[in-house]
Amino acid sequence: MSGGGAVTAEEHLRWILDRIPLLPVREAALAESAGLVLAADVDSPLDLPLWDNSAMDGYAVRAVDLAGAGADRPVTLRVIGEVAAGSPEDPRIGPGEAVRIMTGAPLPSSADAVVPVEWTAGEDPADPWAEHEVRVLRAVEYGANVRRRGEDVSAGTPIASAGDRLSAARIAGLAAAGVTRVRVRPRPRVAILVTGSELRAPGEPLDRGQIPESNSVLLRALLAENGIEASRVLVSGDDAGALAERLDRLGASTDVVITTGGVGPGRHDVVRIALEREPEVRAVRVAVRPGQPQCVGRLTSGAWIFALPGNPVSAAVSFELFVRPALLHAQGRGEVERIRVPARAAVAWRGAAGRLQVLPIRIEPVDGGLACRPAVDPGGVSHAVGGHGSADGYALVPAERGDVAAGETVDVILVDR
Ligand SMILES: Nc1nc2c(c(=O)[nH]1)N[C@H]1C(S)=C(S)[C@@H](COP(=O)(O)OP(=O)(O)OC[C@H]3O[C@@H](n4cnc5c(N)ncnc54)[C@H](O)[C@@H]3O)O[C@H]1N2
Numbered sequence: 195m196s197g198g199g200a201v202t203a204e205e206h207l208r209w210i211l212d213r214i215p216l217l218p219v220r221e222a223a224l225a226e227s228a229g230l231v232l233a234a235d236v237d238s239p240l241d242l243p244l245w246d247n248s249a250m251d252g253y254a255v256r257a258v259d260l261a262g263a264g265a266d267r268p269v270t271l272r273v274i275g276e277v278a279a280g281s282p283e284d285p286r287i288g289p290g291e292a293v294r295i296m297t298g299a300p301l302p303s304s305a306d307a308v309v310p311v312e313w314t315a316g317e318d319p320a321d322p323w324a325e326h327e328v329r330v331l332r333a334v335e336y337g338a339n340v341r342r343r344g345e346d347v348s349a350g351t352p353i354a355s356a357g358d359r360l361s362a363a364r365i366a367g368l369a370a371a372g373v374t375r376v377r378v379r380p381r382p383r384v385a386i387l388v389t390g391s392e393l394r395a396p397g398e399p400l401d402r403g404q405i406p407e408s409n410s411v412l413l414r415a416l417l418a419e420n421g422i423e424a425s426r427v428l429v430s431g432d433d434a435g436a437l438a439e440r441l442d443r444l445g446a447s448t449d450v451v452i453t454t455g456g457v458g459p460g461r462h463d464v465v466r467i468a469l470e471r472e473p474e475v476r477a478v479r480v481a482v483r484p485g486q487p488q489c490v491g492r493l494t495s496g497a498w499i500f501a502l503p504g505n506p507v508s509a510a511v512s513f514e515l516f517v518r519p520a521l522l523h524a525q526g527r528g529e530v531e532r533i534r535v536p537a538r539a540a541v542a543w544r545g546a547a548g549r550l551q552v553l554p555i556r557i558e559p560v561d562g563g564l565a566c567r568p569a570v571d572p573g574g575v576s577h578a579v580g581g582h583g584s585a586d587g588y589a590l591v592p593a594e595r596g597d598v599a600a601g602e603t604v605d606v607i608l609v610d611r
């Protein structure tokens with residue numbers, strides 16, 4: 195293990211992103227790839243729409259036939275047929291003729307506009323549709339209510355890029371273009387290992403000194419929010435030798451191990467002690483509050499380890515700042531950082547004196563913008579697991595900025611909105 199010095203949060207994240215390996219690319223069925231990250235650009239095999247088609251239920255016409263039409267001067271057209279969605283027919287429309295057409299049906303080649311049925315009258319006042327002759331009550335412009343071939347996407351042009359997440363909308367776009375298989379990176383296999391002799395399963399009776407274990411639930415849920423199901427969840431006592439053995443076994447069967455607790459300078463801080471023999475793991479103090487002590491790197495057994503501090507809010511902030519971006523990066527995601535938005539501080543609070551302050555906040559909309567207020571006492575964040583539960587996001591106050599006055603603007607990230 196190397197390190198010991200203090201680094202900024204940006205440097206620490208850069209160190210991680212520069213080293214964590216990309217997961218191997220594989221081919222998969224599009225329909226089973228929701229939430230995965232594309233590993234190759236995809237050009238659309240088809241024009242979207244595939245052909246000119248109707249945007250309305252109505253009549254396919256030649257716009258020129260309807261010049262000057264109005265409610266008081268209806269133009270009568272002869273109805274020579276009908277095309278519904280799915281119909282392969284292409285009826286020939288001559289001067290003074292129209293074809294009933296339904297939304298999505300191919301526009302007959304000889305038509306150049308569609309009149310919505312609401313702008314027409316048929317023979318029978320009880321039936322909006324004409325059988326033989328339709329009276330059109332308004333003129334239409336050339337091209338009106340026609341969805342042009344390729345106007346959305348033209349064949350051969352990019353429809354998705356490497357690094358894009360296969361969101362519901364992206365998957366639907368690809369399916370609509372006829373794509374069935376994609377090159378993607380898998381989700382990482384992630385194991386969780388929480389340490390501490392004081393930890394008991396939530397709900398168990400507690401002796402003095404014991405507390406309900408909440409970090410494994412936290413990390414499982416954070417992973418789930420990122421589309422990852424934890425492959426193992428383990429609770430370990432404070433024995434460095436046993437822990438080192440466990441890490442060896444876990445590291446061989448997973449891509450990433452996340453631990454909490456035991457990274458401080460305490461006599462029982464076993465994770466730090468167990469990782470001392472690992473040449474590619476570094477232990478640093480990051481200039482951030484909370485989340486200061488961090489060990490990270492590649493285990494000899496193969497997996498990456500993120501050894502986070504045990505304080506529950508410190509663990510959550512560490513996941514947000516370092517683990518989440520790293521997991522996205524390993525999956526090939528281009529953009530790994532959250533968008534920061536400005537919000538007005540509803541109250542004043544003390545800064546973190548020379549460290550980046552990551553303060554759990556609640557957000558509220560005000561005057562067309564956002565306001566934020568601390569969800570926990572800014573003087574005691576790292577253990578405040580109760581107040582943290584009500585936070586929508588974090589305010590990020592740079593180390594050099596100092597205290598925040600009421601009404602000042604700070605950058606915030608939203609993690610639960
Ligand atoms: N002398 C010093 N003491 C401490 C320092 C320091 O620099 N010098 N740093 C403080 C900071 S900052 C942090 S953060 C913590 C780091 O502690 P550890 O990673 O060693 O965490 P633990 O001591 O194991 O636990 C801290 C705290 O969190 C509770 N905890 C731990 N695991 C869980 C869990 N799974 N569920 C719920 N709560 C958990 C644990 O009971 C402790 O209260 O060190 C400071 N000390």
Ligand code: MOO
Nearest residue numbers: 484485486508576
């Ligand atoms: O840095 Mo520790 O993570 O404040 O609580």
